[in-house]
Amino acid sequence: MTPALLTYNIFKRGKGFLVLAALTFILLVASSGAVWAAVGCDLNDPDRDVARLFPESTGYKTIYTSIAQKGGEKLLAKIEAGLGDRFHGIYETIDVPYTIYEIYSSKKRIGYIHGVNQKGQYGGIQVFLVLDLEGRIKGFYIQKMTSRHAGKLRDAAFGRQFIGLTIREFTDYDAATGKAGGKIAGIKNPAPEAEADFRAALRAAKKNLVLMDEFVYKAASTGGIQK
Amino acid sequence: MITNFQVAYKNLLRKKVRTLLTIIGIALSSWVLVSLLGFNRGYERALNKDIDNMGFQLMIMAKGCPYEAATMMLKGGTGLKYMNKSLIEDVDRQPEVEKTTPILMSAVFDPNKGESGGIAGYFGVEPVSFAAMKTFLSFRQGGWFTDPNAYEVVMGYEAAELEQREVGDMILMPEKNVEFRVVGILNRTGTQDDGTIFAPLGTLQKIFDRPHEITTIGIKVKKGADSAKLEAKLYKLPDVQIVSLQQVKDTIMKLISTAKVMVLSIAVIAILIAMVGVINTILTSVWERMQEIGILKTIGAMPWDIFRLIWTETLILCITGGILGVVFALLLARLTDILIRGVLPYAPGGGLVLIDLRLVLTTLVSIIVIGLFSGIYPAWKAGRIRPLEAIRGDSGR
Amino acid sequence: MSGYAISIETQELTKVYARGNEAVTSVDKVSLRINKGDFVSIIGPSGSGKTTLINLLGCLDNPTSGELCLGDRPIFGKGNNLSERDLTKIRRETFGYIFQNFYLIPTLTVIENVMLPLTFYRKPGTENEPLRLLKLLGMEQRKDHLPAQISGGEMQRVAIARAMVNMPEILLADEPTGNLDTKRSVEIVRVLKELNQTAGLTIIMVTHNNDLAQYADGLFEMRDGRSYEITEKAAGIGSAGAAQINI
Numbered sequence: 001m002t003p004a005l006l007t008y009n010i011f012k013r014g015k016g017f018l019v020l021a022a023l024t025f026i027l028l029v030a031s032s033g034a035v036w037a038a039v040g041c042d043l044n045d046p047d048r049d050v051a052r053l054f055p056e057s058t059g060y061k062t063i064y065t066s067i068a069q070k071g072g073e074k075l076l077a078k079i080e081a082g083l084g085d086r087f088h089g090i091y092e093t094i095d096v097p098y099t100i101y102e103i104y105s106s107k108k109r110i111g112y113i114h115g116v117n118q119k120g121q122y123g124g125i126q127v128f129l130v131l132d133l134e135g136r137i138k139g140f141y142i143q144k145m146t147s148r149h150a151g152k153l154r155d156a157a158f159g160r161q162f163i164g165l166t167i168r169e170f171t172d173y174d175a176a177t178g179k180a181g182g183k184i185a186g187i188k189n190p191a192p193e194a195e196a197d198f199r200a201a202l203r204a205a206k207k208n209l210v211l212m213d214e215f216v217y218k219a220a221s222t223g224g225i226q227k
Numbered sequence: 228m229i230t231n232f233q234v235a236y237k238n239l240l241r242k243k244v245r246t247l248l249t250i251i252g253i254a255l256s257s258w259v260l261v262s263l264l265g266f267n268r269g270y271e272r273a274l275n276k277d278i279d280n281m282g283f284q285l286m287i288m289a290k291g292c293p294y295e296a297a298t299m300m301l302k303g304g305t306g307l308k309y310m311n312k313s314l315i316e317d318v319d320r321q322p323e324v325e326k327t328t329p330i331l332m333s334a335v336f337d338p339n340k341g342e343s344g345g346i347a348g349y350f351g352v353e354p355v356s357f358a359a360m361k362t363f364l365s366f367r368q369g370g371w372f373t374d375p376n377a378y379e380v381v382m383g384y385e386a387a388e389l390e391q392r393e394v395g396d397m398i399l400m401p402e403k404n405v406e407f408r409v410v411g412i413l414n415r416t417g418t419q420d421d422g423t424i425f426a427p428l429g430t431l432q433k434i435f436d437r438p439h440e441i442t443t444i445g446i447k448v449k450k451g452a453d454s455a456k457l458e459a460k461l462y463k464l465p466d467v468q469i470v471s472l473q474q475v476k477d478t479i480m481k482l483i484s485t486a487k488v489m490v491l492s493i494a495v496i497a498i499l500i501a502m503v504g505v506i507n508t509i510l511t512s513v514w515e516r517m518q519e520i521g522i523l524k525t526i527g528a529m530p531w532d533i534f535r536l537i538w539t540e541t542l543i544l545c546i547t548g549g550i551l552g553v554v555f556a557l558l559l560a561r562l563t564d565i566l567i568r569g570v571l572p573y574a575p576g577g578g579l580v581l582i583d584l585r586l587v588l589t590t591l592v593s594i595i596v597i598g599l600f601s602g603i604y605p606a607w608k609a610g611r612i613r614p615l616e617a618i619r620g621d622s623g624r
Numbered sequence: 625m626s627g628y629a630i631s632i633e634t635q636e637l638t639k640v641y642a643r644g645n646e647a648v649t650s651v652d653k654v655s656l657r658i659n660k661g662d663f664v665s666i667i668g669p670s671g672s673g674k675t676t677l678i679n680l681l682g683c684l685d686n687p688t689s690g691e692l693c694l695g696d697r698p699i700f701g702k703g704n705n706l707s708e709r710d711l712t713k714i715r716r717e718t719f720g721y722i723f724q725n726f727y728l729i730p731t732l733t734v735i736e737n738v739m740l741p742l743t744f745y746r747k748p749g750t751e752n753e754p755l756r757l758l759k760l761l762g763m764e765q766r767k768d769h770l771p772a773q774i775s776g777g778e779m780q781r782v783a784i785a786r787a788m789v790n791m792p793e794i795l796l797a798d799e800p801t802g803n804l805d806t807k808r809s810v811e812i813v814r815v816l817k818e819l820n821q822t823a824g825l826t827i828i829m830v831t832h833n834n835d836l837a838q839y840a841d842g843l844f845e846m847r848d849g850r851s852y853e854i855t856e857k858a859a860g861i862g863s864a865g866a867a868q869i870n871i
Contacts (some may be wrong), residue, residue, distance in 0.1 A: 039388045044341040091391045117391060122399035122406070124391040142340055146390070146399050150339040229732065229739045237731040286639045522727040525684065527716030527745040528788065529709065613708065618723065 147192035257552025269581030282360035283445035351431030367413035519615025541602030637690035652849035668846030720787030724802035777808035
């Protein structure tokens with residue numbers, strides 16, 4: 001007897017209300033308590049910020065995802081391998097929510113904006129990358145940073161150094177040790193006194209690209225990490 | 228054998244759209260009733276929890292608007308003016324007072340928060356007296372600072388999460404350019420403490436150049452003591468105002484209760500309208516089935532059997548609609564919560580719509596009782612049908 | 625068997641209706657006797673009072689005057705004044721009814737329609753009656769169909785089964801073939817005939833169809849509210865040989 005037939009028979013015999021009552025009770029018990037989620041990284045004012053960061057855009061769509069949701073431990077291992085560093089501490093975890101802004105010009109998708117949290121010397125750093133459909137950086141934006149020299153690192157001049165870079169260039173950057181090669185070595189630190197925050201910004205950029213590669217670009221088959 | 232119940236619900240299935248619309252009407256009124264009753268209880272409970280979680284029943288603040296101040300306290304804002312810390316000794320002397328704790332609320336502007344910057348707030352506290360007030364506070368990592376002049380902070384759960392801080396990390400106070408070491412991270416409390424950074428009182432007084440000054444005194448009243456008498460005495464202190472959180476709660480509840488009465492009236496009206504719908508549906512159905520009812524009487528149904536049949540139809544409509552409404556209310560409790568939060572001037576933390584088994588049963592019982600009452604007239608009418616007149620109505624012979 | 629399952633006997637049974645300011649005598653001092661096991665037809669033109677008579681015989685209506693007994697139990701008259709409740713009790717213990725319009729419940733299946741009377745009142749020993757009757761009437765295969773899915777003739781068979789499920793003493797059939805074609809009409813009357821002969825069921829049938837009326841053993845003709853027993857069936861209606869048995 002299939003569940004559907006069983007349900008029909010229960011209702012036919014007039015005991016349907018018992019089933020309904022039981023379902024109600026289960027719902028009651030199940031729907032209690034709030035779910036506490038880890039903190040994500042969203043734009044403070046998406047309408048304003050998307051228009052500013054991606055001037056060609058006419059609209060955007062917001063997508064929420066996490067490593068836990070997309071592939072769990074297996075995916076985390078891939079991402080750590082791509083990053084070249086383990087996820088640290090109590091805030092860089094598998095269930096951190098990520099917000100991806102899909103950018104549109106009319107109905108055509110033209111790029112993405114994505115932000116990540118990174119531990120800085122004195123506080124959390126929120127690093128947003130503006131990306132085209134091939135995964136190339138079009139813009140670099142630090143929404144939040146706590147540092148005596150935050151002004152220099154948040155300056156447009158610093159961000160311009162990242163434009164045109166892709167995940168391929170970042171394979172020359174060792175996120176664990178901070179050793180940089182290739183084009184990454186060419187990125188100048190405008191605030192040598194804030195070396196830790198500079199390295200944190202680089203790590204954040206690489207993490208951002210690795211995550212986007214796994215969440216978006218690999219899924220759309222537009223290249224991946226060269227091993 | 229075929230049961231009364233089966234005959235009844237098959238009758239309802241005869242006019243599916245009509246039955247469905249009637250059930251939807253009842254479901255909507257049931258949903259409204261459950262949500263509103265749930266909100267009444269949830270709001271009061273959440274408000275009580277917020278106020279209890281303050282730890283203090285009374286607060287002394289420098290003179291200004293008490294309700295604005297209280298609401299800002301509850302939302303974790305800063306105080307408006309300063310008082311001398313020595314005032315706390317006057318308060319401690321009162322026999323009704325069990326404990327006190329001084330607080331200095333300070334704020335700085337952080338230009339690197341977003342595009343246009345933001346405020347960063349800090350609470351200067353004495354850890355011993357503060358922790359004694361808020362006994363429910365517990366630590367995720369570390370513990371309170373011990374040196375009253377140390378450059379150490381304890382962070383609320385969400386504040387730490389936003390700054391990605393763990394015990395041992397450093398934070399930087401913008402504007403003042405001062406570094407602190409994180410010595411403790413609190414567990415989530417569901418109150419404004421989650422977003423607060425606590426520093427030693429003495430340290431903040433030094434940084435903000437407010438020696439011997441505080442913004443607030445938190446007071447815990449002895450159990451059984453006359454709180455009103457204490458308030459009256461405290462009012463005599465110069466240049467301060469007393470904020471009784473009980474008063475704040477009472478005021479907020481008074482503001483809400485008018486709305487509650489109005490809203491409950493709406494719920495009752497919604498139910499009455501739904502019940503009129505039920506009466507109409509059943510009466511129409513009885514009228515349409517007059518011959519059939521006449522035939523039922525010829526095949527052995529007594530007036531009470533017909534009455535029971537029609538009443539059962541009413542019962543089925545009410546139970547189905549009632550349960551459906553409750554399910555809507557449960558599924559959409561979160562949405563209702565968000566909507567209410569958007570509308571209310573002050574919404575405490577925690578769930579605002581509190582729906583438990585007792586409330587569900589109360590609503591269902593109410594709807595069923597009202598429904599049964601509505602069903603009496605149509606059922607009685609049906610029971611009185613004389614078989615011959617009913618059958619003759621068709622034949623015209 | 626109930627105490628009065630022997631016959632129906634009436635004495636000057638009369639029914640007068642008010643129609644506006646006029647009083648219309650629909651049944652005029654009818655006295656008759658129907659024995660247990662009789663298959664009786666009541667014929668007559670439209671407006672002759674035959675339906676009114678069968679309604680009185682079946683305790684569906686109260687007479688204006690006169691007496692009616694079921695067996696030796698007085699029902700109407702002789703100082704009796706039974707309430708609608710009492711009449712319902714008598715009806716369900718004694719009678720089964722079938723009508724021209726079948727009146728099956730459209731939302732119930734064939735077998736559910738037949739079982740329906742048992743929901744309200746059940747004589748002992750009737751548990752298996754629904755299925756047995758459907759088998760007997762050739763409707764077993766259609767037991768899970770709805771009335772809309774069967775023909776008129778089949779619906780009347782179901783109505784017969786429903787009327788018989790509580791093992792009544794007397795079956796009253798008011799124009800049972802009124803909505804059927806000739807073939808199906810004959811089928812139904814034959815079914816009634818068979819029930820009468822095999823089960824000894826007393827059947828009173830009202831019909832305007834004289835040919836079908838011939839299947840009965842006894843014939844009453846109604847004319848202007850009065851009933852006449854026709855002793856020679858072949859003679860037909862209104863001919864010599866028809867005798868009024870009114871006292």
